[in-house]
Amino acid sequence: QSALTQPPSVSGSPGQSVTISCTGTSSDVGYYNRVSWYRQPPGTAPQLMIYEVANRPSGVPDRFSGSKSGNTASLTISGLQAEDEADYYCASYTTSITYVFGTGTRVNVL
Amino acid sequence: QVQLQQSGPGLVKPSQTLSLTCAISGDSVSSNIVGWHWIRQSPSRGLEWLGRTYYRSKWYNDYAVSMRGRITIDADTSKNQFSLHLNSVTPEDTAVYYCARNRYFGMAVWGQGTTVTVSS
Numbered sequence: 001q002s003a004l005t006q007p008p009s010v011s012g013s014p015g016q017s018v019t020i021s022c023t024g025t026s027s028d029v030g031y032y033n034r035v036s037w038y039r040q041p042p043g044t045a046p047q048l049m050i051y052e053v054a055n056r057p058s059g060v061p062d063r064f065s066g067s068k069s070g071n072t073a074s075l076t077i078s079g080l081q082a083e084d085e086a087d088y089y090c091a092s093y094t095t096s097i098t099y100v101f102g103t104g105t106r107v108n109v110l
Numbered sequence: 111q112v113q114l115q116q117s118g119p120g121l122v123k124p125s126q127t128l129s130l131t132c133a134i135s136g137d138s139v140s141s142n143i144v145g146w147h148w149i150r151q152s153p154s155r156g157l158e159w160l161g162r163t164y165y166r167s168k169w170y171n172d173y174a175v176s177m178r179g180r181i182t183i184d185a186d187t188s189k190n191q192f193s194l195h196l197n198s199v200t201p202e203d204t205a206v207y208y209c210a211r212n213r214y215f216g217m218a219v220w221g222q223g224t225t226v227t228v229s230s
Contacts, residue, residue, distance in 0.1 A: 001175055003156065034215040038157075045208055045223050046157070051216025089157055093215055097172045099147075101157035 004029065004090055004102035011108040012080045020105045022073040022090035028100055030071035034093035037066055037075045041086045049088075050075060077107065085109045112136040114209050114221040122203075122228050128196040132209030132221050139185045139192055140165045145212040148183060148194045151223075152205035162212070163192055199228045 005023040012018040022029065022037075029035055033053045038046035048057055050066035053073060063078045073092070077084055090102035118130035132146070139146060145164035151157050161173035163183045173181050177196070185192040196203060207224045210217040 032215075036216040038217070045220035046217070047220075048216045048218045051214050051218075055214070055216075057216065057218055091157075091159070091217075096175065098174055099159040099162075101149075101159060104156050 001028075001094060001096065001098060001100050004092060004100055006088075006090060006102040006105045008103075009106040009108060011110055012077075013110045014080055014082065016080050017076060017078045018080060018107060019074050019076045020088055020090075020107070022075070022092075022102045024071050024073075024092055024100070026071060027096070028092040028094040029068065029073050031095055032093050033068065035066070035068060035073040036091045037064075037073075038089045038091065039084075039086045040089065046089060080107075080109055082109050112211055112219045114211065114219055116207070116209055116221040116224045118207075118224055118226075120225055120227060122199055122226060123230050124200055124228055125198055128199050128203060128207075128226055128228070129193060130207055130209070130224055130226070131191050131193045133189070133191040134211075135190075137211065139190050140187050142166050143213060146183075146185070146192045147210045147212055147217060149208045149210060149217075150205040151208070155205075158205075160194065160196075201228045204228045 010018045037050040040046045054066045113135045115133045145162045147162040148160040182195040209221040211219040
């Protein structure tokens with residue numbers, strides 16, 4: 001199972017919006033609405049930000065939103081803040097009854 | 111509030127078995143609406159899903175294809191915990207290992223992480 005493809009980094013100024021893409025295949029991202037997104041500040045465990053493509057767990061700001069089109073899922077961070085600077089990972093359930101993570105994207109707040 | 115507390119050795123010799131345990135508080139390992147996962151992270155491979163165990167009237171396990179034959183995940187209901195066993199380890203298995211609780215296809219609760227080094 002190959003990792004889902006994410007851009008290595010995206011950058012934005014405070015207040016701007018950034019979007020991270022997550023490209024898989026018709027056997028994972030494209031097959032199920034079971035994509036999740038995680039934020040990982042340095043030295044800490046990942047934190048769930050989005051589940052099932054577009055759902056936010058309790059406590060996650062509505063600045064974070066998720067969507068999907070075909071084999072590509074996306075995470076958009078609106079109103080970028082300094083605290084959003086971290087690594088972000090997508091993950092998907094697959095038709096092999098496994099999970100696969102993305103390659104990770106560093107969000108830089110300029 | 112659900113919490114996961116990991117324990118296990120930080121150093122394992124090549125060819126031996128890596129065993130880590132994840133103790134659960136605030137939930138039951140036998141819950142029939144969640145799954146219990148192991149994930150690892152290394153600079154070379156990023157986040158890598160290893161496998162899961164879950165209970166739906168009986169116990170089920172699913173493992174990453176790359177791990178099959180070397181991995182076992184089991185649950186101890188008397189101690190409310192689950193464990194990872196990875197045998198025949200090599201230096202390529204050096205990583206930070208995490209346990210996690212999954213519900214609604216999102217891993218909302220994670221252990222603190224255990225750094226495991228495979229070296230003689």
